[in-house]
Structures are given as structure tokens and as C-alpha cells.
Amino acid sequence: MSLDEAATKPHEELAATLAEGMDAVNVLIRERMASENAPRIPEVTAHLVEAGGKRLRPMLVLAAARMCGYAGPYDIHLAATVEFIHTATLLHDDVVDESQQRRGRPTANLLWDNKSSVLVGDYLFARAFQLMVEPGNLRVLSILSNAAATIAEGEVLQLSAAQDLRTTEDIYLKVVRGKTAALFSAATEAGGVIAGATEEQVQALFDYGDALGIAFQIVDDLLDYQGDAKATGKNVGDDFRERKLTLPVIKAVALADDEERAFWTRTIEKGRQEDGDLEHAIALLEKHGTLEATRRDALDWAAKAKAAMAALPESDLQRMLGDLADYVVARIN
Amino acid sequence: MSLDEAATKPHEELAATLAEGMDAVNVLIRERMASENAPRIPEVTAHLVEAGGKRLRPMLVLAAARMCGYAGPYDIHLAATVEFIHTATLLHDDVVDESQQRRGRPTANLLWDNKSSVLVGDYLFARAFQLMVEPGNLRVLSILSNAAATIAEGEVLQLSAAQDLRTTEDIYLKVVRGKTAALFSAATEAGGVIAGATEEQVQALFDYGDALGIAFQIVDDLLDYQGDAKATGKNVGDDFRERKLTLPVIKAVALADDEERAFWTRTIEKGRQEDGDLEHAIALLEKHGTLEATRRDALDWAAKAKAAMAALPESDLQRMLGDLADYVVARIN
Numbered sequence: 001m002s003l004d005e006a007a008t009k010p011h012e013e014l015a016a017t018l019a020e021g022m023d024a025v026n027v028l029i030r031e032r033m034a035s036e037n038a039p040r041i042p043e044v045t046a047h048l049v050e051a052g053g054k055r056l057r058p059m060l061v062l063a064a065a066r067m068c069g070y071a072g073p074y075d076i077h078l079a080a081t082v083e084f085i086h087t088a089t090l091l092h093d094d095v096v097d098e099s100q101q102r103r104g105r106p107t108a109n110l111l112w113d114n115k116s117s118v119l120v121g122d123y124l125f126a127r128a129f130q131l132m133v134e135p136g137n138l139r140v141l142s143i144l145s146n147a148a149a150t151i152a153e154g155e156v157l158q159l160s161a162a163q164d165l166r167t168t169e170d171i172y173l174k175v176v177r178g179k180t181a182a183l184f185s186a187a188t189e190a191g192g193v194i195a196g197a198t199e200e201q202v203q204a205l206f207d208y209g210d211a212l213g214i215a216f217q218i219v220d221d222l223l224d225y226q227g228d229a230k231a232t233g234k235n236v237g238d239d240f241r242e243r244k245l246t247l248p249v250i251k252a253v254a255l256a257d258d259e260e261r262a263f264w265t266r267t268i269e270k271g272r273q274e275d276g277d278l279e280h281a282i283a284l285l286e287k288h289g290t291l292e293a294t295r296r297d298a299l300d301w302a303a304k305a306k307a308a309m310a311a312l313p314e315s316d317l318q319r320m321l322g323d324l325a326d327y328v329v330a331r332i333n
Numbered sequence: 334m335s336l337d338e339a340a341t342k343p344h345e346e347l348a349a350t351l352a353e354g355m356d357a358v359n360v361l362i363r364e365r366m367a368s369e370n371a372p373r374i375p376e377v378t379a380h381l382v383e384a385g386g387k388r389l390r391p392m393l394v395l396a397a398a399r400m401c402g403y404a405g406p407y408d409i410h411l412a413a414t415v416e417f418i419h420t421a422t423l424l425h426d427d428v429v430d431e432s433q434q435r436r437g438r439p440t441a442n443l444l445w446d447n448k449s450s451v452l453v454g455d456y457l458f459a460r461a462f463q464l465m466v467e468p469g470n471l472r473v474l475s476i477l478s479n480a481a482a483t484i485a486e487g488e489v490l491q492l493s494a495a496q497d498l499r500t501t502e503d504i505y506l507k508v509v510r511g512k513t514a515a516l517f518s519a520a521t522e523a524g525g526v527i528a529g530a531t532e533e534q535v536q537a538l539f540d541y542g543d544a545l546g547i548a549f550q551i552v553d554d555l556l557d558y559q560g561d562a563k564a565t566g567k568n569v570g571d572d573f574r575e576r577k578l579t580l581p582v583i584k585a586v587a588l589a590d591d592e593e594r595a596f597w598t599r600t601i602e603k604g605r606q607e608d609g610d611l612e613h614a615i616a617l618l619e620k621h622g623t624l625e626a627t628r629r630d631a632l633d634w635a636a637k638a639k640a641a642m643a644a645l646p647e648s649d650l651q652r653m654l655g656d657l658a659d660y661v662v663a664r665i666n
Binding site: 035037038039040041089092095096114115116118119120121122123125126127129130133136138141142145146148149151152153155156157159160171174 | 469
């Protein structure tokens with residue numbers, strides 16, 4: 001089942017249900033990304049913010065807060081906070097990865113320069129922290145500042161683990177938590193805390209965001225080796241060509257004999273790739289069953305997310321978040 | 334009077350008086366810059382943190398808190414916070430400026446790469462926010478997150494104002510507040526707030542840090558055109574060669590006739606510099622008296638800092654901070 005064939009799209013259902021709140025989030029984002037003194041800031045930010053994206057992270061905040069009975073207003077601030085943190089990390093990621101395209105448009109580092117991306121990213125981080133101070137909730141501040149540190153640590157870890165065949169599944173998981181899951185889990189956890197949810201509910205919301213983020217990233221890794229380019233917008237083998245040690249490869253390296261190890265060393269560590277290497281890499285992944293094992297991991301994490309959500313009181317939003325966990329893995333199931 | 338001839342060095346006197354607190358700050362900095370998962374982080378950070386520098390900003394926090402009667406422990410956290418924010422901005426500045434040297438050593442972007450500098454800077458920002466949450470004081474959080482936004486905004490403003498002859502003294506002041514004064518004033522203000530100082534005292538501490546930071550930066554601009562390379566470690570004319578619109582030039586552009594304007598357009602805006610241009614630039618600054626006017630501005634800001642400090646209760650630390658304001662301008666007085 002591809003994205004387009006999906007019968008229902010839970011993120012669209014969430015967007016419709018949360019439309020009023022998300023409008024308020026978008027107003028706040030536009031207001032706070034403005035800068036009277038430095039017009040370069042809203043230019044760069046608007047390029048990225050207006051490009052859209054699903055606004056999944058702010059929706060997670062609103063959904064978590066509202067399913068726990070919160071009527072506002074500070075879930076709006078926290079939703080804008082997580083979107084600012086996300087946008088700031090995208091700006092910095094594109095500098096670090098020397099990316100040319102993001103969401104189908106040229107990246108800010110290409111349209112302006114790396115300097116603007118670094119400094120406007122810093123500005124958005126600072127604005128995020130200003131926003132998160134406003135609700136006056138110290139526990140929320142602690143959750144979000146911890147998430148920011150986990151994100152940055154994950155990014156640095158990825159930098160040093162990249163192309164290092166000693167990278168284990170444990171390290172992979174830390175990188176993925178930093179890249180994706182930390183902000184998902186902070187979004188749902190903070191939503192619960194601002195709503196005054198019980199400790200059990202807050203824990204379930206954290207577990208949901210954490211598992212959903214991990215499933216999300218593993219699916220991404222898997223589709224890079226077996227996806228439909230039309231549906232994913234990525235070419236099969238991009239990660240291999242960029243020498244990324246993603247989960248199917250990490251699993252295959254762990255099972256490699258000497259000859260296979262030499263292959264991975266040459267293609268990933270040393271980056272000396274030749275014609276036919278991608279096909280050979282995929283054959284090795286097939287031989288050791290690591291694409292299938294990776295698929296099972298993604299399904300397990302999605303099931304964990306769904307189970308965490310099932311522990312929360314039944315409601316429309318609770319059902320939609322459960323559906324979202326299914327949807328994330330629908331493309332590989 | 335050069336740095337070496339100064340009879341007393343107030344920052345050394347401060348360092349001696351605050352030695353115990355600063356030891357605790359250094360311990361906390363080392364503890365918090367560690368990362369179990371990403372060893373690249375302490376490597377990069379240690380390179381910069383261990384290189385020293387005067388640790389002026391954390392000393393300002395401790396001095397402000399203690400002169401207002403605070404006995405700890407959270408001034409230590411706030412001192413480490415401002416040093417982390419400062420170190421993070423240095424890492425990002427060196428990427429933006431493509432710098433080769435910092436504090437007499439090769440920069441991190443040169444020793445490692447721009448990627449590490451961007452991401453480790455992000456990590457330090459996040460760690461700074463974690464640290465500042467710990468005292469549990471929402472007003473302090475507001476002061477420091479506002480300062481972080483002012484810093485980032487000032488940096489972006491500098492990027493777009495650089496080489497733009499329309500830059501006014503007003504814009505210059507905003508850039509300088511971002512580059513230097515915002516963190517100085519946040520350091521002294523936050524120190525007062527954590528100590529439970531009166532509103533008048535907190536305002537005086539803010540004014541002191543703000544004026545001290547501005548004086549500090551203006552002196553830097555001035556010495557670039559008339560300093561002693563041995564004492565400053567900079568070559569005369571570096572700013573001109575790097576096409577920086579500093580205060581003496583902004584003042585001279587405002588007074589320029591058509592021919593002089595053409596000169597500034599060619600050398601600063603277009604960057605087409607020839608032999609003899611630096612000498613001609615200095616002659617223009619002398620002709621319009623803008624070096625002298627800049628010197629007077631620096632002295633005025635130092636006097637404002639000293640006056641703000643004089644409004645606070647007399648004490649050894651209060652006297653040292655007053656002396657520090659004199660010391661900052663001693664090289665040009």
C-alpha cells in the first residue's frame with residue numbers, strides 16, 4: 001500500500017480535528033519568526049516554514065494535551081516551540097549535509113548561504129526557548145531542553161559514527177532517538193504535562209512518541225533499499241551512495257564473512273564504489289535477511305507505539321494517534 | 334597605557350576574589366560538556382574551553398550575585414550557562430567568518446570541520462538551556478532566553494548590514510548589543526535576580542553590563558585603526574581589509590562628500606582595495622575626527638557603566654566592577 005492508496009490518512013484526520021489549534025500555532029509561528037531588525041530572518045524562515053511539511057510535531061503536542069483534557073492556551077506555545085526546534089535543526093542539517101533540496105525546494109544554504117542557515121537556525125533555537133519559558137512550567141522546560149540536548153548529541157554521534165563499520169544497533173538507536181524520536185516524545189510528553197495528566201499517562205505519551213519516531217526512521221531506512229521512488233520521492237540506493245550506515249546495513253555487517261566485510265569496508269568506509277555495488281549490497285542484505293529483520297523491527301516499534309496509546313483513555317484523538325502508528329508502517333506492511 | 338603597563342588588572346583582582354566560585358564553575362563546565370555517547374563533543378569543546386580566555390562573563394554573574402548578598406549555589410549554574418552560550422557562539426562565529434585562529438590556536442572548524450563546529454555549538458546551546466532551567470527561576474530563564482535571541486538577531490543583522498554603507502549608528506548599536514553587550518547585561522542582571530536584589534539594583538546591574546559590553550566593542554573597533562599590534566594581537570587595518578563597517582567608518586561615511594563616498598563604496602561595499610587605500614581611509618577618519626569621536630563614545634559608555642555601578646551598595650566587588658569599566662577604556666584614554 002503506497003501513500004496515495006491509503007484509505008485514510010491519520011495525519012490529515014488529525015489536521016482536520018486540530019484545525020483551529022493549528023491555525024493558532026501558525027499565527028504564533030509567523031509572529032515569532034519575525035524580526036524587526038534583521039529582515040533576513042523571516043525571509044529564510046518563511047522559505048522553510050511556508051514550504052509546509054505535515055506539521056506533525058506540533059500536532060502531536062496539541063493532540064496529547066487535548067486528549068488529556070487541556071483546553072489551552074499554552075499547548076499552542078509548546079507546539080510552536082517544537083516546530084521552531086525542528087526547523088532550526090533542518091537548517092543546520094542542510095549545512096552539515098551540504099543538501100541541495102528540502103521539501104522539493106532548494107535549501108536555504110543554497111538560496112542564501114551557509115552563514116544565514118547557521119545564524120537563522122540559532123535565532124530559531126533562541127526563539128523556541130523564549131516560547132517554552134512563557135507557560136511557566138518548569139517540568140516542560142526540563143523536557144524540552146533535555147530533548148534539545150539529545151537531538152544535538154545524536155547529530156554529533158551520527159557525524160562520528162557515519163562510515164564507521166563498528167557502529168552497533170545500540171548506537172544506531174541513539175542516533176535515531178536524537179534525529180527523530182527525541183522531539184516526537186518531547187512533544188507528546190510535554191503535551192501531557194501541560195494538561196496535568198497522571199504520571200502513567202505522561203509515561204505512555206512519552207513511550208508513544210519515542211516508539212513512533214523510531215518506527216518512522218526505520219521505515220525511512222528500509223524504503224531507501226526497497227521503496228517505490230514515485231511514492232517516496234527518493235531514489236533507491238541514495239543512502240548507500242551517500243555511504244550511510246543504516247539499519248539493514250548495520251545488521252548485514254554484523255553477519256558478514258571476511259569477503260563481505262571487505263566489500264562494506266571498501267564501499268561504505270572508504271567510499272570507493274563501482275558499478276554493480278548497489279546490486280551486490282542489496283543481494284547481501286537479502287542473503288542475510290536484514291531487510292526483513294529491519295521490517296520486523298519497524299513493525300515492533302509501531303506496535304509499541306500503538307500499545308502505549310491503547311493504555312490511554314479512549315477518545316477520537318487517542319484513536320487517531322493509534323492509527324498514525326499503523327500508518328507510519330503501512331508502506332512496508 | 335598598554336595592557337602590560339596597567340598598574341592593576343581588575344579582571345585579575347576579580348578572578349582572585351572569586352577563585353573558589355570560579356573553580357566550581359570550571360568543574361561544572363567540564364562535567365556538563367562531557368558526552369558519554371559522542372566523544373567528539375568534549376574534544377571540540379575542550380579545545381576551546383581549555384584555551385582559557387578571561388572567563389569574564391561567568392565572573393560577571395558571580396560578582397553581581399555575590400555583591401547582592403547571594404551565597405549560592407545557583408550563580409554557579411548561571412555562570413556556566415553564560416560561558417556555554419558564549420562558547421557556542423564562538424564556534425558558530427568561526428564557521429560564519431571562516432576564521433583560522435581563535436585565542437592563538439587553530440579554530441575548531443579548521444582542526445575538525447564546519448559540521449562539528451555547527452553541531453557541537455548546538456549541543457552547547459542545549460546544555461546551556463538545561464543548566465539555566467535547574468535554578469527553577471522563571472525570570473532568570475526569561476532574561477537568558479531573551480539574551481540568546483538578541484545575540485542571534487545581532488549576528489544575522491551583522492551579516493546583512495556588513496558592507497552596506499547605509500548602516501547607521503543605530504544599527505551598529507544593535508549589532509554590538511547582539512555581539513557583546515546582550516550576554517554581559519544578561520550575566521549581571523541574572524546574577525542580581527538570583528540574589529533577590531531590588532528592582533533598582535537589577536536595573537543598575539543590567540545597565541552596567543550593557544554599557545560595559547558596548548564600551549568593550551567600541552574600543553576594539555578603535556584599536557583596529559590606531560592600536561599597537563604588540564598589545565592588541567591584531568594588525569592595524571584588519572577590519573578595513575575585511576571590509577567591516579565599524580564605528581569610525583560609519584561616522585566618516587555619514588560625513589563623506591561625493592568623492593569620499595565613492596572611495597568607501599569601492600573599498601568597503603565592492604571590496605576592490607588597492608595599495609595606499611588603508612592610509613587614505615585613516616586620513617579620512619582623521620579629517621572628519623571620527624577616531625576621536627569614537628574614542629569619546631567609548632569613554633561615555635564606560636562612564637555610564639561606572640555610574641550604574643556607583644548606584645549599587647559599596648563593596649569590594651562593586652569597586653572592582655567599577656574599576657573594570659575604567660580598565661576597558663584604559664588603552665584608549
